[in-house]
Amino acid sequence: MRAVITVTGKDKVGIIAMTSGLCQKYSANIVDISQTVLSEYFAMIMMVNLEKLTVSFTEFSDIMKKAGEEAGVDIRVMHEDIFNAMHRI
Amino acid sequence: MLNTTDILETIKMIREDNLDVRTITMGISLFDCISDDITRLGEKIYDKITRSAKDLVRVAEDIEARYGIPIVNKRISVTPISLVGAGLTPDGFVRLAKVLQRAAGELGVNFIGGFSALVQKGATVGATNLIEAIPQALTETEIVCSSVNVASTKAGINMDAVGKMGEIIKQTAYNTRDKDSIGCAKLVVFANIPEDNPFMAGAMHGIGEPDQVINVGVSGPGVVAAAIRKAGNCSFSVLADTIKKIAFKITRVGQLVAAEAASKIGVPYGIVDLSLAPTPAAGDSVAEILENMGLERCGTHGTTAALAMLNDAVKKGGVMASSHVGGLSGAFIPVSEDRGMIDAVKAGTLSLEKLEAMTAVCSVGLDMIAIPGDTPATTISGIIADEIAIGVANTKTTAVRVIPVWGKGEGDVAEFGGLLGYAPIMPLKKESCSEFIKRGGRIPAPIHSLKN
Numbered sequence: 010m011r012a013v014i015t016v017t018g019k020d021k022v023g024i025i026a027m028t029s030g031l032c033q034k035y036s037a038n039i040v041d042i043s044q045t046v047l048s049e050y051f052a053m054i055m056m057v058n059l060e061k062l063t064v065s066f067t068e069f070s071d072i073m074k075k076a077g078e079e080a081g082v083d084i085r086v087m088h089e090d091i092f093n094a095m096h097r098i
Numbered sequence: 099m100l101n102t103t104d105i106l107e108t109i110k111m112i113r114e115d116n117l118d119v120r121t122i123t124m125g126i127s128l129f130d131c132i133s134d135d136i137t138r139l140g141e142k143i144y145d146k147i148t149r150s151a152k153d154l155v156r157v158a159e160d161i162e163a164r165y166g167i168p169i170v171n172k173r174i175s176v177t178p179i180s181l182v183g184a185g186l187t188p189d190g191f192v193r194l195a196k197v198l199q200r201a202a203g204e205l206g207v208n209f210i211g212g213f214s215a216l217v218q219k220g221a222t223v224g225a226t227n228l229i230e231a232i233p234q235a236l237t238e239t240e241i242v243c244s245s246v247n248v249a250s251t252k253a254g255i256n257m258d259a260v261g262k263m264g265e266i267i268k269q270t271a272y273n274t275r276d277k278d279s280i281g282c283a284k285l286v287v288f289a290n291i292p293e294d295n296p297f298m299a300g301a302m303h304g305i306g307e308p309d310q311v312i313n314v315g316v317s318g319p320g321v322v323a324a325a326i327r328k329a330g331n332c333s334f335s336v337l338a339d340t341i342k343k344i345a346f347k348i349t350r351v352g353q354l355v356a357a358e359a360a361s362k363i364g365v366p367y368g369i370v371d372l373s374l375a376p377t378p379a380a381g382d383s384v385a386e387i388l389e390n391m392g393l394e395r396c397g398t399h400g401t402t403a404a405l406a407m408l409n410d411a412v413k414k415g416g417v418m419a420s421s422h423v424g425g426l427s428g429a430f431i432p433v434s435e436d437r438g439m440i441d442a443v444k445a446g447t448l449s450l451e452k453l454e455a456m457t458a459v460c461s462v463g464l465d466m467i468a469i470p471g472d473t474p475a476t477t478i479s480g481i482i483a484d485e486i487a488i489g490v491a492n493t494k495t496t497a498v499r500v501i502p503v504w505g506k507g508e509g510d511v512a513e514f515g516g517l518l519g520y521a522p523i524m525p526l527k528k529e530s531c532s533e534f535i536k537r538g539g540r541i542p543a544p545i546h547s548l549k550n
Contacts, residue, residue: 013100015109043102054105067163085109087166089100094350096104 018082020051036061115320116382121171123296125303125311128177140197147201175301176212184224188231195235211243211301218253233269236281243299247291255541264479275504278512282501289489295425311368312360316352326390345415353420371425372416376436378519385438397448406459428461434521463496468512468521471504476532
């Protein structure tokens with residue numbers, strides 16, 4: 010199962026390191042990564058494979074959300090199907 | 099690989115524009131619960147509902163987490179109780195309403211609908227008794243919703259029932275007078291009631307439905323309003339295309355959620371209802387969409403045309419996004435549940451007459467409208483008759499959910515709380531229609547050739 014992790018917020022040092030560190034900790038394999046910075050506004054998108062995830066999807070999503078709140082950015086983990094459904098015919 | 103812009107668009111819709119799935123509603127047939135013993139009937143209904151929907155809330159929460167999309171309501175609709183309890187007295191029907199309340203409370207759902215009767219051509223003893231029980235049932239329960247279908251395009255309008263419902267609404271308002279007559283917010287009078295509507299208060303599980311089914315109602319007025327704002331100064335052709343595209347995306351989320359919920363619970367997927375359902379929150383308003391099209395305020399000249407275009411474009415975009423569409427499917431224009439509508443009423447731009455015209459081109463009808471508490475029952479019946487006539491003549495669903503707020507008059511504000519919101523009391527005509535309503539009988543079904 011693949012999911013999309015999005016990190017949005019004000020740009021600051023270490024956001025990618027923090028997010029990918031948590032992916033490693035819970036065995037979420039990063040398949041693809043892209044980021045853009047628009048006038049201090051940071052948006053990172055990570056495609057991850059969750060086949061070997063060591064916690065449940067909900068727990069992983071909550072952990073990411075909480076880490077984001079602590080770092081002052083918005084982190085969301087969403088199953089890729091919602092994006093496929095909305096943007097592909 | 100997914101496109102970055104697409105991903106960020108979805109995130110923005112959820113985070114800033116209030117995109118959500120408004121409801122997952124599980125329809126449950128109660129026909130196999132029928133018994134001549136009311137205690138046994140109540141037990142069987144309680145068991146069937148709690149057994150069938152035991153996973154509903156958990157599955158909905160799982161889907162919410164998995165896709166990162168809020169699912170605001172989890173609801174249940176059941177076979178019209180007037181059919182299941184056809185032999186009961188009004189007291190018996192009140193007992194059944196309490197059984198529904200207990201079952202729904204046990205499951206943790208937000209509402210249960212189906213305390214309903216279908217009397218478009220005439221009332222059975224069961225239907226008459228259920229209607230008698232409505233005021234007490236809605237007073238003594240909290241999350242049970244009731245609906246009565248008083249007309250259809252094929253049967254015409256049952257004016258005896260229209261007259262009766264005026265009295266029932268008044269009585270319900272009086273019974274719940276300490277809470278701004280909130281009982282009436284759980285009661286809808288319909289023409290051409292849909293059998294698969296997932297939205298409250300009009301949800302019921304129709305007689306042609308499978309034993310159990312999952313229906314989903316999408317939402318997203320904020321997303322449409324934002325798309326129109328972004329489209330800027332464009333022609334109606336471009337505007338209609340913009341709405342269609344965004345409605346497609348919204349509905350695809352509903353389709354995904356409906357299919358997933360049905361598969362996880364193990365029951366058939368019924369329909370996606372393509373309705374734009376507003377809430378009192380800022381940026382979640384159908385009125386705001388119309389205003390973004392270029393109206394200074396909702397209710398002014400041009401409002402009906404704007405709404406007609408919106409409604410049509412939402413359906414065109416939504417139909418392709420979903421394998422089965424049904425329910426009410428259209429923009430909702432409840433007053434108390436839409437901040438833009440509330441403001442338009444307060445400003446005096448949006449009148450009851452304009453709302454009535456708007457209901458001719460969108461779904462539902464006169465919805466969540468607070469009227470003076472001293473309104474005569476026959477005047478309420480007159481409001482119902484007018485609105486129902488629009489549905490019958492135009493072969494569409496229309497409905498009336500008005501709240502005569504006990505002890506309050508024009509200029510006051512009724513507070514219902516939560517998603518039901520608040521509403522300024524709207525003025526009505528002072529002249530009586532009681533001689534008209536008292537005629538009784540049926541208004542014949544309209545002819546559907548010789549169109550004009």
